[in-house]
Amino acid sequence: xxxxxxxxxxxxxxxxxxxxxxxxxxxxxxxxxxxxxxxxxxxxxxxxxxxxxxxxxxxxxxxxxxxxxxxxxxxxxxxxxxxxxxxxxxxxxxxxxxxxxxxxxxxxxxxxxxxxxxxxxxxxxxxxxxxxxxxxxxxxxxxxxxxxxxxxxxxxxxxxxxxxxxxxxxxxxxxxxxxxxxxxxxxxxxxxxxxxxxxxxxxxxxxxxxxxxxxxxxxxxxxxxxxxxxxxxxxxxxxxxxxxxxxxxxxxxxxxxxxxxxxxxxxxxxxxxxxxxxxxxxxxxxxxxxxxxxxxxxxxxxxxxxxxxxxxxxxxxxxxxxxxxxxxxxxxxxxxxxxxxxxxxxxxxxxxxxxxxxxxxxxxxxxxxxxxxxxxxxxxxxxxxxxxxxxxxxxxxxxxxxxxxxxxxxxxxxxxxxxxxxxxxxxxxxxxxxxxxxxxxxxxxxxxxxxxxxxxxxxxxxxxxxxxxxx
Amino acid sequence: xxxxxxxxxxxxxxxxxxxxxxxxxxxxxxxxxxxxxxxxxxxxxxxxxxxxxxxxxxxxxxxxxxxxxxxxxxxxxxxxxxxxxxxxxxxxxxxxxxxxxxxxxxxxxxxxxxxxxxxxxxxxxxxxxxxxxxxxxxxxxxxxxxxxxxxxxxxxxxxxxxxxxxxxxxxxxxxxxxxxxxxxxxxxxxxxxxxxxxxxxxxxxxxxxxxxxxxxxxxxxxxxxxxxxxxxxxxxxxxxxxxxxxxxxxxxxxxxxxxxxxxxxxxxxxxxxxxxxxxxxxxxxxxxxxxxxxxxxxxxxxxxxxxxxxxxxxxxxxxxxxxxxx
Numbered sequence: 074x075x076x077x078x079x080x081x082x083x084x085x086x087x088x089x090x091x092x093x094x095x096x097x098x099x100x101x102x103x104x105x106x107x108x109x110x111x112x113x114x115x116x117x118x119x120x121x122x123x124x125x126x127x128x129x130x131x132x133x134x135x136x137x138x139x140x141x142x143x144x145x146x147x148x149x150x151x152x153x154x155x156x157x158x159x160x161x162x163x164x165x166x167x168x169x170x171x172x173x174x175x176x177x178x179x180x181x182x183x184x185x186x187x188x189x190x191x192x193x194x195x196x197x198x199x200x201x202x203x204x205x206x207x208x209x210x211x212x213x214x215x216x217x218x219x220x221x222x223x224x225x226x227x228x229x230x231x232x233x234x235x236x237x238x239x240x241x242x243x244x245x246x247x248x249x250x251x252x253x254x255x256x257x258x259x260x261x262x263x264x265x266x267x268x269x270x271x272x273x274x275x276x277x278x279x280x281x282x283x284x285x286x287x288x289x290x291x292x293x294x295x296x297x298x299x300x301x302x303x304x305x306x307x308x309x310x311x312x313x314x315x316x317x318x319x320x321x322x323x324x325x326x327x328x329x330x331x332x333x334x335x336x337x338x339x340x341x342x343x344x345x346x347x348x349x350x351x352x353x354x355x356x357x358x359x360x361x362x363x364x365x366x367x368x369x370x371x372x373x374x375x376x377x378x379x380x381x382x383x384x385x386x387x388x389x390x391x392x393x394x395x396x397x398x399x400x401x402x403x404x405x406x407x408x409x410x411x412x413x414x415x416x417x418x419x420x421x422x423x424x425x426x427x428x429x430x431x432x433x434x435x436x437x438x439x440x441x442x443x444x445x446x447x448x449x450x451x452x453x454x455x456x457x458x459x460x461x462x463x464x465x466x467x468x469x470x471x472x473x474x475x476x477x478x479x480x481x482x483x484x485x486x487x488x489x490x491x492x493x494x495x496x497x498x499x500x501x502x503x504x505x506x507x508x509x510x511x512x513x514x515x516x517x518x519x520x521x522x523x524x525x526x527x528x529x530x531x532x533x534x535x536x537x538x539x540x541x542x543x544x
Numbered sequence: 545x546x547x548x549x550x551x552x553x554x555x556x557x558x559x560x561x562x563x564x565x566x567x568x569x570x571x572x573x574x575x576x577x578x579x580x581x582x583x584x585x586x587x588x589x590x591x592x593x594x595x596x597x598x599x600x601x602x603x604x605x606x607x608x609x610x611x612x613x614x615x616x617x618x619x620x621x622x623x624x625x626x627x628x629x630x631x632x633x634x635x636x637x638x639x640x641x642x643x644x645x646x647x648x649x650x651x652x653x654x655x656x657x658x659x660x661x662x663x664x665x666x667x668x669x670x671x672x673x674x675x676x677x678x679x680x681x682x683x684x685x686x687x688x689x690x691x692x693x694x695x696x697x698x699x700x701x702x703x704x705x706x707x708x709x710x711x712x713x714x715x716x717x718x719x720x721x722x723x724x725x726x727x728x729x730x731x732x733x734x735x736x737x738x739x740x741x742x743x744x745x746x747x748x749x750x751x752x753x754x755x756x757x758x759x760x761x762x763x764x765x766x767x768x769x770x771x772x773x774x775x776x777x778x779x780x781x782x783x784x785x786x787x788x789x790x791x792x793x794x795x796x797x798x799x800x801x802x803x804x805x806x807x808x809x810x811x812x813x814x815x816x817x818x819x820x821x822x823x824x825x826x827x828x829x830x831x832x833x834x835x836x837x838x839x840x841x842x843x844x845x846x847x848x849x850x851x852x853x854x855x856x857x858x859x860x861x862x863x864x865x866x867x868x869x870x
Binding site for chain 1: 567
């Protein structure tokens, strides 16, 4: 069930109406039923995998807790890793690795008869796999008490607002909220509604409005003029951000209505002044997950400079692959890894040289840095969006070998969409809170709500699924 | 509440009336203002979209409801509903002693896949006829127009909405801001000119004698493709309903015909031959009554007066060939 579907329009009020009338114990059971219904709406067969994952991690947590010897504790952890990563590899990466292996064999003139599995990857498998993995790893590291109540744990795994596209919540953050009695205040309720409105606005009015033009540009880049390609790239940068942050915003809003706070996933990433800053603001919960469960265990920055760069690159490559079973995602991750390593190096050199002159005013410098960072990120989106390398290279070449003039009128739609987004981003960047809009004077706030609702109605209607659901 | 009860009603810590804040009230006033403004902009007689794709269909559906019985359905795309006024056709038949009530169920916008969906989901459940005059031109089976393809999918999606979705859309369409959202979008794009939908008696959609611009398209007719298949399936479905289907080649401006390659014409004819071979399907040669180039307001449609003449000639042809007395 999509957040932007008509079904959800009925689903949410029904769930909330019953939820508000129940006591805490029944509430969790009700939310669990609702979550299974929400997920099963796509394909009920997916439920078996989520249930299996829940069962294994529930018992793995208890098993790890009950063992004293590190080797037996590790056994519980391995069981969880095997179940979760195994399912992820089987459903998402099996064909990718087999195809890559076959292609490699072909290039050496070897013909492998490799098996082909045509499995439909369950929606959001990467998200809930990472979430459940963090639980067992934290229990193993003694950072998290295992949950004894199965309903509570099952709800942690399948909690519908964030089940299919995050935010990827840590057990330490989500489980206590599931276990305690919840209340919803007026402020929470209003904030929840506002977050849902902002999310729908970003998704339906901005991301979906950009989608057809992005599709047109990426479908056949060779046939397009450079300005259309540039427009497609700007629009995709906007689409991917509004699509995903819109989803996160709705998820947080819905969760607020339930009385559970979810982590913020985006902090105006396109206003970042460097690439490290960008990754502090973009898909924050994934960045933190990768840092805590991959980068730091790999050694982080504790094993010398070279290892730091290698660890950084490895983390980003795996982060890229997490998004999808395609080498284009690996390149996307690799480019970001390279950017991060380069930025680290530049920062080190800068630290050693004292700043003697700052001729440019700080505002101009900030703008320059922001624009540069945005374009560096936009460049990587070409690989993220293209179905293969040929398309990506054609796209890039099409922009670099400028042809077809520079008719600025072609940029009307990107400018309009960015202008509609700007007030929210500007307010959020100043107050570090997407809900900063609630602190505007009443008439301005009301006007902005009206603009958002009208834009939702008039710019919407393209019915594009959330991009991150496929991951 | 007993200790065994699963109810507690203590999660919400506020009164419902408090939800309506000053900001919400002001935003509501703003939306009401916009709604009133829209109602003054949109010409009278238009019907909000509702759960179906556009308000032209709603107007056409209303016309169908006005009729007690229908003997003949004209089926096709805009090439049917714009070029053939059923009222004129019926009057001409009546003069020859053939009393029939026809309705033009031609749907402006989609290709034959959409036409088929509209007939089955909207018009047929409302009224059934014993005869169908199926109007088809190369453009109706063209797979090379992505805009029409996309629009067709939207049409179909709108007819096949689940009940709960239809209920929600129908309710929201009571607000014209939502009900006319597609038209308002066009209005903003087209220099603030509102393209009023006109549907005349018995489903005819007249066009004034004024040249219209139309996107140029290439032609690709796939005899085994999805659109041709929908066309054939529609004829088979009509046969299942015991409806006699009479195939008529729809109008295309002479200059536009030249843009269609010999291969694509052949493909078009292949589809028609396949259709003619189906049970319950016959065809009538209308090449003698083709409209003149100056009658066309765009490559596919003739203006209102020309449409009147065309419908008269078509009826005369039907009488001459004794088609409807069979």
